[in-house]
Amino acid sequence: MAEEKKAQIGVTGLAVMGANLARNLARHGHTVALHNRSVEKTDALLAEHGDEGDFIRTETLQELVDSLEKPRRILIMVKAGAPVDAVIDQLVPLLDADDIIIDGGNSHFPDTIRRESALAEKGLHFVGVGVSGGEEGALNGPSIMPGGSAKSYESLGPLLEDISAKADDGTPCCAWIGTDGAGHFVKMVHNGIEYADMQVIGEAYELLRDVAGLEPAEQSKTFADWNQTELSSYLIEITAEVLKQVDAKTGKPLVDVVVDAAGMKGTGTWTVMSALEQGSAVTAIAESVFARALSSTERETRLEAQETLAAGVRENDTVGDEAFIEDVRRALYCSKLVAYAQGLDMLRTASEEHGWDLKLDVIASLWRAGCIIRAELLQDIMAAYKDGASPRNLLFAPAFRDVIEEYLPSWRRVVVEATERGIPAPVFSSSLAYYDGLRRPRLNAALTQGLRDYFGAHTYGRIDAEGTFHTLWSGDRSEVQTS
Numbered sequence: 001m002a003e004e005k006k007a008q009i010g011v012t013g014l015a016v017m018g019a020n021l022a023r024n025l026a027r028h029g030h031t032v033a034l035h036n037r038s039v040e041k042t043d044a045l046l047a048e049h050g051d052e053g054d055f056i057r058t059e060t061l062q063e064l065v066d067s068l069e070k071p072r073r074i075l076i077m078v079k080a081g082a083p084v085d086a087v088i089d090q091l092v093p094l095l096d097a098d099d100i101i102i103d104g105g106n107s108h109f110p111d112t113i114r115r116e117s118a119l120a121e122k123g124l125h126f127v128g129v130g131v132s133g134g135e136e137g138a139l140n141g142p143s144i145m146p147g148g149s150a151k152s153y154e155s156l157g158p159l160l161e162d163i164s165a166k167a168d169d170g171t172p173c174c175a176w177i178g179t180d181g182a183g184h185f186v187k188m189v190h191n192g193i194e195y196a197d198m199q200v201i202g203e204a205y206e207l208l209r210d211v212a213g214l215e216p217a218e219q220s221k222t223f224a225d226w227n228q229t230e231l232s233s234y235l236i237e238i239t240a241e242v243l244k245q246v247d248a249k250t251g252k253p254l255v256d257v258v259v260d261a262a263g264m265k266g267t268g269t270w271t272v273m274s275a276l277e278q279g280s281a282v283t284a285i286a287e288s289v290f291a292r293a294l295s296s297t298e299r300e301t302r303l304e305a306q307e308t309l310a311a312g313v314r315e316n317d318t319v320g321d322e323a324f325i326e327d328v329r330r331a332l333y334c335s336k337l338v339a340y341a342q343g344l345d346m347l348r349t350a351s352e353e354h355g356w357d358l359k360l361d362v363i364a365s366l367w368r369a370g371c372i373i374r375a376e377l378l379q380d381i382m383a384a385y386k387d388g389a390s391p392r393n394l395l396f397a398p399a400f401r402d403v404i405e406e407y408l409p410s411w412r413r414v415v416v417e418a419t420e421r422g423i424p425a426p427v428f429s430s431s432l433a434y435y436d437g438l439r440r441p442r443l444n445a446a447l448t449q450g451l452r453d454y455f456g457a458h459t460y461g462r463i464d465a466e467g468t469f470h471t472l473w474s475g476d477r478s479e480v481q482t483s
């Protein structure tokens with residue numbers, strides 16, 4: 001009797017992301033075993049797309065496990081959180097040593113670290129995989145950031161690289177990131193950078209609208225032009241598309257009838273929480289998350305503020321000023337660079353803390369295609385970290401340092417203009433503050449330390465001596481060395 005055909009990989013969880021990844025795998029010639037808690041989704045996928053490749057239909061997790069070649073690879077694409085643990089708990093008793101469970105959802109990296117450790121004790125591999133690119137990416141080629149053990153990548157890597165997006169030079173946008181939760185951590189920071197990238201575009205849009213006086217259709221042309229410059233990126237490209245869209249119902253620009261309250265699903269918040277815990281100054285990402293939170297403040301509060309709070313702004317004399325439009329473009333580029341610099345610095349710090357040995361040039365290379373933050377800039381970021389080069393901060397890389405030097409007067413002018421015109425530009429301005437904070441020879445933190453020592457005996461260091469010191473503020477004000 002002929003040997004029953006086995007699948008190279010199984011996918012459980014066939015909502016939009018799981019279904020599209022399963023189809024992507026099948027389209028690349030892999031036999032894919034399909035499973036979903038409710039069998040309707042499995043049958044719907046087979047009915048609509050069963051001819052796209054080799055699928056094996058299964059109804060139970062036992063059938064799924066039995067349909068796979070060994071070591072088994074099972075991709076879980078269920079809702080992040082408790083459902084992932086529920087599926088793992090059901091799978092574990094059915095598996096053998098060296099089988100690989102893959103979580104391709106948006107799981108929080110501490111959960112991935114916990115799951116990896118628990119499954120390693122049972123001799124199983126658990127791989128948390130960051131997948132970026134949404135539904136479309138999942139089907140046609142996402143950017144893929146796998147963590148887990150190096151050994152699991154030997155078996156899993158070729159499959160994932162096959163279905164990943166390819167950069168212009170043909171390189172797969174998939175590479176092993178590092179152990180346990182490294183993949184999900186990097187995906188989380190990627191999402192944080194995405195928040196900042198969108199926020200700086202939003203700030204530019206608001207300044208072009210309310211200072212330069214450009215209508216959305218005119219702005220669409222401006223963003224399309226900017227997409228031919230060093231700002232060239234997917235997000236700038238689609239900004240031009242969104243701004244030229246006309247609302248069929250009212251005939252107005254669509255952007256003018258969309259409610260100005262931005263939603264979020266939580267990965268930006270996670271990035272900022274982790275940054276706070278590890279002491280990383282990701283101000284651009286944090287301001288972007290807070291800007292969304294502010295936009296979602298109750299309507300009544302915003303209306304009351306508009307009616308009661310003074311504006312204190314000066315007259316606008318910048319309408320139609322071409323030089324100002326170029327200033328905004330340059331400020332956007334510098335602020336975006338700061339957001340990337342901060343995100344990468346967060347990765348560098350986390351890499352040391354978790355022992356991940358993250359390769360920043362490789363990570364930048366994975367974001368060049370398939371994901372939302374794909375941009376020309378990533379090519380320059382890769383170059384900045386190439387061959388083991390490790391600038392302490394991305395902004396120190398000569399290519400970026402020189403551009404910022406040239407663009408700095410524009411950046412400062414835009415922040416001043418925004419401030420004087422009462423237009424919030426939190427990432428433009430906080431990124432400039434970060435840049436200036438980095439380069440200041442003396443920070444006001446010296447006074448903060450004095451205050452902390454005054455009210456809480458928290459001690460301070462001296463610039464001219466080793467050790468820690470405390471001043472007897474309520475006594476004779478003499479200084480004592482405490483260590």
Ligand code: NBP
Nearest residue numbers: 013014015016017037038078079080083105106131133134
């Ligand atoms: P959802 O996040 O909407 O989850 C739906 C799936 O989870 C269904 O297959 C459902 O089965 C299954 N499920 C649930 Br809910 N509870 C379960 C349980 N206790 N046991 C077993 N299965 C359970 O699907 P999605 O939108 O395709 O997203 C999947 C993952 O991908 C999520 O982590 C999401 O955050 C992530 N995601 C990523 C991107 C991206 O751009 N990378 C985009 C969208 C989503 P049922 O059919 O029986 O109810």
